[in-house]
Amino acid sequence: MDAISAAPAPLLHSTVLDWYEANARDLPWRTPEASPWAVMVSEFMLQQTPVKRVLPAYAAWLERWPAPADLAADAPGEAVRMWGRLGYPRRALRLHAAAVAITAHHGGRVPDDHAALLALPGVGEYTAAAVASFAFRQRHVVLDTNVRRVFARAVTGVEYPAQATTAAERRTATELLPASVETAATWAVGVMELGALVCTARSPECGACPLARHCAWRVAGRPPYQGPPRRGQSYEGTDRQVRGKLLAVLRDAHGTVPQASLDAVWPEPVQRARALDGLVADGLVEPVGPGVYRLPG
Template sequence: MDSYPRVLHDAVIDWYDNHARELPWRGLEATPWSVMVSELMLQQTPVARVLPVHALWLERWPTPADLAGESTGEAVRMWGRLGYPRRALRLHAAAIAIVERHGGEVPASYDDLLALPGVGDYTASAIASFAFGQRHVVLDTNVRRVLTRVVTGEEFPAPAVTRAERDVATALLPDDPATAATWAVATMELGALVCTARQPACHACPVAEACAWRGAGFPAYDGPPRRGQAWAGTDRQCRGRIMALVRENDAVTAAQVEAAWPTTDQRERCLAGLVDDGLLTQTTPGRWALPG
């Protein structure tokens, strides 16, 4: 049983060495800051959409201090259409914290990373692992799906990370830090490129022979319903409309906002919420803009 994980490690890492995408936040030239910016942007956002924005951010703000010296509004504007714009505020706040608490250098310790705005367990582990070569369990949606299928034999993981799931990931983590870091990024890449949610390419999978889900005949998901994300008519859609407006105009009037979202109660609620979040400021009565 001891040799089982190592066979798995070797197969996945060898596959990664031959099939990994070349991404700007990987490789030797990538700074910890570049890794950190990518991780915040990649939270719930596909790689293809992150690539151009990440390049713009790193060109304009190559260090945390560069971003910390900017206004939050400019960070939100440069965030573009990545979605969840509060992440731009959190990244900006994290840059300030890094300057104040860590001398302008992205901290290497998991605990210091976790204490930064917008950095949760996944992101702290990912930065510590990818940027600093440390040994951490990195549990993102890709890794969770890969391990659930290969080890547990089910199609999809539970809605939230379970204790058993973390135990599996911990047991499989290679002892050597450098190998663990490669294992982490390799399992993520396998989930992103081969062991995908909808149509897994098992014919291209380096561990297909060992996959419990495949061995069981691909039983369909049998867990609690995975709730979808409602969109039409939600506050999120309303907020998105308003933010799109202020990104494209220096300032917007009440009439413009009303044209973008006719429902009065919801419009007012979302405007207030955006101001409360710090994504918007009311410059004068009936006039809004990105925060200066």
């Protein structure tokens, strides 16, 4: 029973690569036909939204906007409407803005350069690495919640990673990233898939894990999480809930919406007004006159 840090890296690599080849889900953004744009759309949608709910939205989105220029030519409000109930609708706005930037500055093609990707709206450290890695097969450290959890357990021996990504985590991920460009991208998606399917947050299936022999957490007897309480996401009664209700009215209506329709979704006027102001400030809602609103045109 050696910890993962003591195991030869090539062994870990082949273990994960073999496991991935045999167990990878058949997801549309992983097919050879998936364009870089398709990969990028999937990454935006997958930010905090489960795969199962992304699948139908992803298909509808790409059917309507097969290329960045197609989306860029449409109104941002249409992106917000198509986003539907995926949650965090600012992502829809940012994806539209990214499409505009790609059309204006990159000839309508998703850039393959990591820095150029990172400069796009809605593209952060994870998404830039993911698109560069998965769409262009480059070698990058891809640190998402799945990878962080796998490394927390296998390498550090704790049940959950820290709240924010640490320098130590980046160091670990960098050291474990295969030197070979040919295998780095598959390693990245393989570790992610392992976290998504086996090394899950709630009930990890160590019996089915290819890394079980090397996992520091399992070797230590799967000690329970001891760190500070991981604050839950309260939702009931928050501005987020009100914003969601308001935006749902705008989405489902085509054209403009009168104030009265918005007032009906939440009884408390101060919070309601604050939520609506926030939506307008974010560019998700556009006032078109006194007491009249619509999705941004």
